[in-house]
Amino acid sequence: MELYLNTTSPYARLARIVLLEKGLAESVTLKWCDPWADDADLLKANPAGRIPALVTEEGTTLSESMLIAVYLDGVSPNKPMIAQDSLGEVLHLAGLGQNLMDAAFNTVIARKHYGNGIDDSELGQRRSRAIQRLLKQLDGELGEIQQTSTINLGHIATAVALDYLAFRLPEANWKEEYPELQEWHAGVTARASFEQTAFS
Template structure:
């Protein structure tokens, strides 16, 4: 059996997994199972009782849920390219953590707005904390852009590049009023080089 990924087209978490699968050259081993996680899809719930995407069925039908464990597993499937290189593991995981923080704060903002309305969601205690977290993470990423590995379009990506790259594009997609590309120019230049890469281009968000 091939690997089977449960996903939807607007999930930043699922896109991170897809970009990783493409970068790892796993395209031919992977079936994409498009589902609506909000519709209590029975097949998805069987694989992931949390009813969330992404969820992965392995070739032996073991299921793996949650983005980071799925990424860890995919990275183990091929020797090269390695998304979590041992020699720079702390630095890469540092970036992965910042990127996942941005995805979480962005996604939770979008969902809270959807169910509570934008004004109530953003003015709530948790809403203010999420928006403040987005600002702080963007500032931190901007400050660290110079020290982040330089990228010329051919260089192999590591997991931090992928998570941060998708997180930033998710903000552009769902929270355009944040206007981060105008306010964080170094980060915008860094992101531009990633979005042209095939793995990012072929997985771009569609509503």
């Protein structure tokens, strides 16, 4: 398999963490690329020009981080990331994590293209409020949880999104505002799969 990625994409990191957690890292060649520079191989694999993109052993290309995660979870029965007996719970948390990722990523990209003043636009304000609400909700749901030794897609999406927020939008100050969520996050990101894929 081949995975198109870079070192700063939260979506690509999610896919890579799932690969590592599923023990599939050896089966994949990492194709480092710049999606913003219209990388020719990436465009051939994914006409949307976005990462992550996964080319399977059969030569089929998959896009969208969550769909890639579903595929990887199905390819190897080891350590299910989307266990059927907690399907709703896992997908609920994965959705919150992905929404936080989207709100943070869209803020960063809008700033990159239009300058920081875009934060004051109606859309910028909506994204900012979404980030605040999502943090509050995640703190309520995860803040009191004792970290277990198991991990699922919901944990991965949420921990990657929180890490991305600290990486790109440190002024959100979520670790200071939500110390219990920070503790949960520290437990998850101490895993080898997170350490090996740290944003850089």
